[in-house]
Amino acid sequence: MNLGQMLNETGAIDSIARELGVDPQTAKTGAAVLLPAILAGMGRDSVGAGGSRAQDSGLGGLGSILGGLAGAAGGGGGLLDAVLGSQPTPVGQGNDILGQIFGTKDVSRSVADEAAGASGMSSELLRKMLPLLAMAVVGYLAKQGQQGGTQSQGGAGSGVLGGLLGALVSGLAKG
Numbered sequence: 001m002n003l004g005q006m007l008n009e010t011g012a013i014d015s016i017a018r019e020l021g022v023d024p025q026t027a028k029t030g031a032a033v034l035l036p037a038i039l040a041g042m043g044r045d046s047v048g049a050g051g052s053r054a055q056d057s058g059l060g061g062l063g064s065i066l067g068g069l070a071g072a073a074g075g076g077g078g079l080l081d082a083v084l085g086s087q088p089t090p091v092g093q094g095n096d097i098l099g100q101i102f103g104t105k106d107v108s109r110s111v112a113d114e115a116a117g118a119s120g121m122s123s124e125l126l127r128k129m130l131p132l133l134a135m136a137v138v139g140y141l142a143k144q145g146q147q148g149g150t151q152s153q154g155g156a157g158s159g160v161l162g163g164l165l166g167a168l169v170s171g172l173a174k175g
Contacts, residue, residue: 003039003137004031012136015084020128027123030129033115038137040129041101080139083132094131097138 007013008028016025071097079097083089112130116123 003140004028004035006029007133007136010080010084010136010140012140015089016132017130017134019089019132020125022125026125027129028032029119030115030121031133033119033121034111034126034130035137036131037111037115038101038134040138078139079135080143083136083139088093089132089135091131091135094133094135097134098131101134105143124156 004013013027013031014024016031017024020027022030079093082093099105102108102111108130109127112126113123115121115126119126
């Protein structure tokens with residue numbers, strides 16, 4: 001099963017569709033074109049202040065993102081709950097995640113623009129979807145890590161999360 005299917009099963013895709021005022025199929029299409037960039041960004045080294053790259057605990061950017069969320073309610077798992085909730089999603093954390101993954105807003109915009117060109121969807125819609133999807137992905141992965149017992153005081157351990165991220169990225173490469 002790929003991450004898009006997992007997010008669909010959690011209800012995240014339907015929640016994103018409702019929030020953006022689009023049908024679920026449109027949200028699925030948007031997720032399908034944006035997820036590869038989000039996962040590729042998480043798989044790379046994290047981007048530090050000033051655009052410098054820093055190695056982390058072996059999970060690429062995901063380890064840094066989850067480590068930064070370790071003190072947050074739910075250790076990052078609350079991000080998925082925020083997307084699934086009935087209230088409008090506070091996208092600030094999603095934009096912070098995108099900043100860690102892509103480095104700058106310009107890169108995030110370029111990702112949305114490229115996805116729009118590939119899918120025929122509106123770039124504006126994809127730009128609105130990107131922080132919601134980033135929150136859902138990181139929240140989902142954080143919950144999986146917590147259920148697998150890999151969450152430690154210093155952030156994410158490399159066991160389940162590293163294996164899950166590796167499987168998701170390799171699944172996208174094959175698909």
